[in-house]
Amino acid sequence: MYQYKRVKVTTLHDKTVYGATKFIASGKVKAKNIVFQIGSNDIEERQADQVIMEIENLIQQTKECVPEATITFGECLPRIYRDKVHTKEFNERGHILNLELSELCKETNCHFIKYDYISPDHFRDGIHLKGYGIAILVSCMKRVINPLIGVKSGDRRDQNTHASDYRKVTNYGQKGVQYMQKNYQSNTGNYMKKDQFNNYYGQNQNMFSQSNHSNNYRKDQVEGNGNRDRMLEMMEYMLQEMRNMRIHKKLSISSWNVHGLGDKMKDPMFLDFLNKDINILLETWKGGSEDFKIEGYNIISKVRKKTKKAKRHSGGIIVMIKKQFYKGISYLKDATSSQNRLWLKLDKYFFGLKQDLYLCAVYIPPFSSAHYDSDLENLENEISSFSIEGQIILIGDFNSRTAMKADYIENDSDEINNFDGIDLLPESYITDIDIRRVNQDSTLNTLGNKLLELCSSSRLRILNGRFLGDSLGYFTYMCNTGFSTVDYAIASESLLPEVKYFKTNDFTYLSDHVQINLYMNCSIISDTCMKKCLDEKRWHLIKSYKWTELSSSKLIDVLSTENVKKEILDLEMEHFDSNKLGVDGATEKLNKILQTIAENTCKVISKPTKKKKKKIKQVWSDNVVYETKRQINYLGNKIKNNLNDKSLKSKYFELCKKLKKMIKQKKI
DNA sequence: TAAGTGACCGGCAGGTAGTC
DNA sequence: GACTACCTGCCGGTCACTTA
Numbered sequence: 001m002y003q004y005k006r007v008k009v010t011t012l013h014d015k016t017v018y019g020a021t022k023f024i025a026s027g028k029v030k031a032k033n034i035v036f037q038i039g040s041n042d043i044e045e046r047q048a049d050q051v052i053m054e055i056e057n058l059i060q061q062t063k064e065c066v067p068e069a070t071i072t073f074g075e076c077l078p079r080i081y082r083d084k085v086h087t088k089e090f091n092e093r094g095h096i097l098n099l100e101l102s103e104l105c106k107e108t109n110c111h112f113i114k115y116d117y118i119s120p121d122h123f124r125d126g127i128h129l130k131g132y133g134i135a136i137l138v139s140c141m142k143r144v145i146n147p148l149i150g151v152k153s154g155d156r157r158d159q160n161t162h163a164s165d166y167r168k169v170t171n172y173g174q175k176g177v178q179y180m181q182k183n184y185q186s187n188t189g190n191y192m193k194k195d196q197f198n199n200y201y202g203q204n205q206n207m208f209s210q211s212n213h214s215n216n217y218r219k220d221q222v223e224g225n226g227n228r229d230r231m232l233e234m235m236e237y238m239l240q241e242m243r244n245m246r247i248h249k250k251l252s253i254s255s256w257n258v259h260g261l262g263d264k265m266k267d268p269m270f271l272d273f274l275n276k277d278i279n280i281l282l283e284t285w286k287g288g289s290e291d292f293k294i295e296g297y298n299i300i301s302k303v304r305k306k307t308k309k310a311k312r313h314s315g316g317i318i319v320m321i322k323k324q325f326y327k328g329i330s331y332l333k334d335a336t337s338s339q340n341r342l343w344l345k346l347d348k349y350f351f352g353l354k355q356d357l358y359l360c361a362v363y364i365p366p367f368s369s370a371h372y373d374s375d376l377e378n379l380e381n382e383i384s385s386f387s388i389e390g391q392i393i394l395i396g397d398f399n400s401r402t403a404m405k406a407d408y409i410e411n412d413s414d415e416i417n418n419f420d421g422i423d424l425l426p427e428s429y430i431t432d433i434d435i436r437r438v439n440q441d442s443t444l445n446t447l448g449n450k451l452l453e454l455c456s457s458s459r460l461r462i463l464n465g466r467f468l469g470d471s472l473g474y475f476t477y478m479c480n481t482g483f484s485t486v487d488y489a490i491a492s493e494s495l496l497p498e499v500k501y502f503k504t505n506d507f508t509y510l511s512d513h514v515q516i517n518l519y520m521n522c523s524i525i526s527d528t529c530m531k532k533c534l535d536e537k538r539w540h541l542i543k544s545y546k547w548t549e550l551s552s553s554k555l556i557d558v559l560s561t562e563n564v565k566k567e568i569l570d571l572e573m574e575h576f577d578s579n580k581l582g583v584d585g586a587t588e589k590l591n592k593i594l595q596t597i598a599e600n601t602c603k604v605i606s607k608p609t610k611k612k613k614k615k616i617k618q619v620w621s622d623n624v625v626y627e628t629k630r631q632i633n634y635l636g637n638k639i640k641n642n643l644n645d646k647s648l649k650s651k652y653f654e655l656c657k658k659l660k661k662m663i664k665q666k667k668i
Numbered sequence: 669t670a671a672g673t674g675a676c677c678g679g680c681a682g683g684t685a686g687t688c
Numbered sequence: 689g690a691c692t693a694c695c696t697g698c699c700g701g702t703c704a705c706t707t708a
Contacts, residue, residue: 259697260683283697285683313684314696366698367674399698446674479680482699512681512698657681 001138005149015041017054024061029069033148034062035113035141037074039097040127045637047505048096049517052104053275059108070148072111073101074141077118080126085641088471096469096501103250113144250500251325251351251522252276255361255395257477257487257513260285261318265294269629270510276517277322278329278344280361282397284316298326304339304371315371317342317361325350325524332358336382340365340375343382348390352523353498356390364398367446376400376450383458391492392460395518399486400447404439404473407455407462408493438465439473440643441485451488461496463489463518469503474640476514478507483643489518498522507636507652509629509659547602554601567593628659 001007008031012019020038023029036058042051055073062071076094081087098114105112115137122133129137142151254276261284264270274294286303293299297320304315319342321329328350335343346357362379365371383392455462464485465473476487489502500519507514558564571589576582635652642648 262683285696365696369697371696444673449673477698479697479699484699486698653681 001141002149002151005151017042017051017058021054021058021061024058024065027065029062029066031066031069033070033072033145034066035072035074035145039076039101040079040094043076043090043093043097045634047503048093048100049275050272051097052100053272055101055104056108059104059110070111071108072113072144072148073105074113074137075101075115077115077129080120080123082126083641085472089641092468092471096503099500111144111148113141115140249522249524251278251346251520251524253278253280253359253393253395253489253518253520254515255280255282255397255487255489256515257282257363257397257511259283259511259513261316264510267510269508269633273505273510273515274320277325278359279320280342280395281318281320282316282361282363283314284318285313286316286318294320296323297321298323300331300342300344302339302342315340315363315365317363319344319361328524335386336378338373338375338378340371341379341382343386345390350524353391357393357495358386358390359393359395362394362396362398364396364400364447364451366399376447376454380454380458383454383460387458387492391495392458392490393492393495393518394460394490395488395516397487397513398447398451400451400488401441401443401445401484401486402439402448402452402462402488403442403444404437404465405444405448405452406434407437407452407460408433408435409456435461435466437462437473438471439485440475441473441483443484455490459493460490461493463491463499463502464504464516467499467502469501469517474504474514475643476504476516477512478639478649479512487513487516489516491518495520506633506640509632509636509656551601555597558597558600564593564596567596625659628655631655632659 001009010023012023014022015038017038020036038058039051039055042054059071062069075098078091078094079087081090102112102114104110117136117140118129118133122129122131122136124130124133145151254273256273256279258264258281261281271294274297279297284301286301300319300321302317304313317340321344328347330345330347332343332345335341340363342361344359344361346353346359348354348356351357360379360382364375364379379394383394386392454460464470464476473485475483475485477484487504491499498521500521502519503517505515505517567589571586571593574589576586632652632655635648635655639645639648639652
């Protein structure tokens with residue numbers, strides 16, 4: 001890869017994120033710069049957000065084992081399988097993983113390599129690259145790695161190993177982009193995909209355009225002044241950046257009909273799913289006396305009153321809100337008299353939104369159920385009062401099967417309401433736009449029709465089957481007798497541009513419904529986020545120093561030592577580029593000097609390490625149980641793309657039965 | 669008269685209280 | 689601890705009714 005640099009390429013035996021983490025933990029890696037090309041095998045079997053959690057662990061592990069090394073991640077490459085559905089699902093997951101990974105890299109000071117120009121022609125077997133594909137991969141890698149290892153753009157010694165190959169293929173650029181667009185948004189009916197795609201690639205272009213980060217930093221001024229002035233200006237720039245900082249982040253909301261909460265709160269796999277900013281659990285079947293506590297979350301719950309003859313509770317809503325966001329959310333207790341709905345208000349200033357957001361956790365009982373009490377009609381009334389004040393999101397189990405019927409007025413136009421030049425509609429009337437949606441469930445039931453009417457009259461739009469992550473409109477419920485799509489996220493039409501993606505998870509042993517996840521763009525006030533970032537990711541790297549009575553005399557001594565003098569002089573003399581890398585380099589050097597001085601003058605206060613709580617071994621952690629659960633989840637994933645394979649389904653339910661029996665026996 | 673719609677029913681499964 | 693009864697949830701199938 002580099003003619004004059006030492007590069008070691010390790011192909012892992014276990015080609016997964018877990019394998020990479022184990023490899024790093026073994027202590028064999030001593031490199032100054034580490035590049036990971038991982039994730040593809042992982043998203044074969046798991047959801048992108050689960051893989052991202054593992055990558056976070058990998059980053060932490062790498063920082064602990066090889067603290068001096070820079071960390072870079074190559075984006076997950078697309079794959080082309082024979083089965084088109086499989087290809088689409090894989091690449092959709094890959095796209096989400098890349099979006100998440102690029103953000104994670106920004107948050108954790110890692111680097112991210114984007115492969116712009118890869119097209120299907122560049123694959124040997126749909127998975128592995130060949131010929132020009134490899135040249136492109138190397139070239140893109142070098143674009144990010146060169147500045148890290150000190151290879152400058154003009155330095156031809158280490159530039160030419162693949163550069164000539166790359167120049168031959170620059171024409172593939174547009175073709176590659178077209179392919180990726182086609183690949184990720186082959187369903188042209190989907191509303192946001194094109195914009196999302198452009199935003200995504202736009203964002204990444206900015207990310208790699210290093211001068212973009214320092215637009216306000218005027219190079220001409222710096223070159224005219226001395227190094228000291230440049231340093232001061234650079235520090236001023238850094239402070240300005242910090243003052244202006246609002247951490248741009250997504251807000252994640254999940255909803256899950258858990259079909260009875262039981263002991264699931266003790267199951268680590270279940271808890272892994274509850275990692276969103278707002279987690280909504282429906283059909284908890286729990287009474288009011290139970291107290292739920294999850295570290296890092298505040299909990300709001302609603303209990304359905306038990307009928308006289310009922311021997312267990314039914315219904316039930318639990319909402320878990322991350323503590324750092326709780327301040328910006330208010331529980332609207334009096335918003336509804338229904339036991340099946342729970343309204344929250346998300347403050348526009350806190351979340352950096354255009355308007356306040358009214359979020360409703362919804363459970364609509366089946367039309368034939370004794371619990372159905374004109375729920376959709378009442379919900380419409382509640383929506384009409386809140387829609388004046390802000391935007392709406394409904395999420396939950398609607399028990400409504402909507403097939404692919406429109407949730408907007410079809411073929412609506414100004415012209416059809418215009419008779420003899422007289423517009424019969426009020427001036428404020430907004431014409432509905434055709435936004436197609438996909439749904440694997442072709443059944444339309446009574447509640448489905450009612451829900452579509454509600455959407456149409458309240459200018460709400462169903463997100464299922466319209467966004468990246470659910471482009472095929474997957475089923476959300478499965479039982480022995482069939483499948484249905486009854487769990488939805490529904491949002492005000494004006495809110496659609498803020499939706500990043502919407503995805504439905506795979507079927508698992510945990511419920512007959514899948515978890516649905518909504519990710520939105522937002523900009524959360526920085527103080528809480530800064531605190532969080534420091535607490536969770538970086539604080540362990542920062543030592544604290546206490547000024548003592550002897551410190552002032554020690555400081556004079558330390559400042560006069562040759563070592564410190566040299567470090568300060570080096571910093572002043574060194575040229576730092578007027579971009580992000582330059583600022584990072586200068587910061588690092590300055591930190592090192594301050595650290596040396598502080599260590600020699602102050603009392604070092606080491607941060608008390610948290611004692612790890614001894615885990616109580618639960619039934620859930622038994623190996624056989626774990627393996628069964630893993631098998632069920634694997635089948636749940638396969639069923640999604642093989643709906644007609646009855647053997648898969650029967651095996652799935654057989655294993656679920658076996659698992660329940662096993663857990664019951666072990667509890668006894 | 670055919671197609672669509674809605675109500676009802678049976679079936680299945682899971683959870684829980686009560687009883688033996 | 690095992691069994692039973694009952695409640696809840698949701699599916700597919702059937703049948704009566706409505707509509708074009």
